Amino acid sequence: MSKNIVVAIDGYSSCGKSTLAKALAKKLHFIYVDSGAMYRAVTLFFIRNNISLNDSAAIEQALKDIHLNFHSRDYQTHITLNDEEVSEEIRQMHVSELVSEVSAIKAVRKEMVRQQQRMGKSKNIVMDGRDIGTTVFPFAEVKIFMTADPKIRAERRFKELKSKGEEISLEDIFDNLAHRDFLDTTRKESPLTRAKDAIVLDNTTLNEKQQLEFALERILPFIQ
Numbered sequence: 001m002s003k004n005i006v007v008a009i010d011g012y013s014s015c016g017k018s019t020l021a022k023a024l025a026k027k028l029h030f031i032y033v034d035s036g037a038m039y040r041a042v043t044l045f046f047i048r049n050n051i052s053l054n055d056s057a058a059i060e061q062a063l064k065d066i067h068l069n070f071h072s073r074d075y076q077t078h079i080t081l082n083d084e085e086v087s088e089e090i091r092q093m094h095v096s097e098l099v100s101e102v103s104a105i106k107a108v109r110k111e112m113v114r115q116q117q118r119m120g121k122s123k124n125i126v127m128d129g130r131d132i133g134t135t136v137f138p139f140a141e142v143k144i145f146m147t148a149d150p151k152i153r154a155e156r157r158f159k160e161l162k163s164k165g166e167e168i169s170l171e172d173i174f175d176n177l178a179h180r181d182f183l184d185t186t187r188k189e190s191p192l193t194r195a196k197d198a199i200v201l202d203n204t205t206l207n208e209k210q211q212l213e214f215a216l217e218r219i220l221p222f223i224q
């Protein structure tokens with residue numbers, strides 16, 4: 001009989017976490033949750049409503065007014081913010097530029113973690129983010145910590161945004177990733193760090209198929 005498990009994937013910005021998580025969810029018939037999309041949607045709400053990041057009362061109220069939902073179609077993330085599909089807009093640079101500041105706010109993290117833990121109750125879930133193996137699911141059966149050369153990461157993200165028609169330079173993307181890595185690893189509230197029991201996956205020279213095989217080899221013993 002197969003066991004119900006949680007797979008937690010953490011790592012730096014743009015190192016292929018969601019690509020791996022989606023492929024795993026598809027293969028294992030698990031639910032996939034992109035926790036970064038939740039922080040991005042909150043950031044979009046803050047931008048649209050001019051919420052000051054220093055105004056804790058406005059932030060508390062905003063968190064009550066924000067309703068996020070995931071709809072899975074072909075294992076692609078479709079997230080709605082108060083019933084509006086925002087999956088494309090949350091990937092744009094105006095959101096990327098502010099999301100690490102927003103996700104460093106304690107009240108924001110507390111609410112997102114609460115929602116993420118609720119989604120993981122029935123297990124058989126793959127969730128990717130920055131604090132999944134350390135804070136959201138410290139007892140996850142499998143934890144993977146992803147990393148890759150920063151230059152390669154910037155090039156991959158550059159190609160992805162270009163293909164969507166976004167006008168952006170490789171240099172700006174590199175700087176944004178470095179900035180987010182810095183904020184994500186140095187913030188006070190659950191910074192990005194490798195859980196002691198996480199397996200490191202450096203995909204600098206691995207393709208999607210190879211990284212999937214690497215992860216499956218570690219996961220299958222838990223569910224067979």
Ligand code: DC
Pocket residue numbers: 013014035036037039040099100103104128129130131132180184
């Ligand atoms: O995975 P991503 O690049 O879409 O995440 C966007 C930002 O959200 C990232 O810079 C840090 C934050 N984040 C977080 O703090 N905790 C998570 N579990 C997921 C994302």
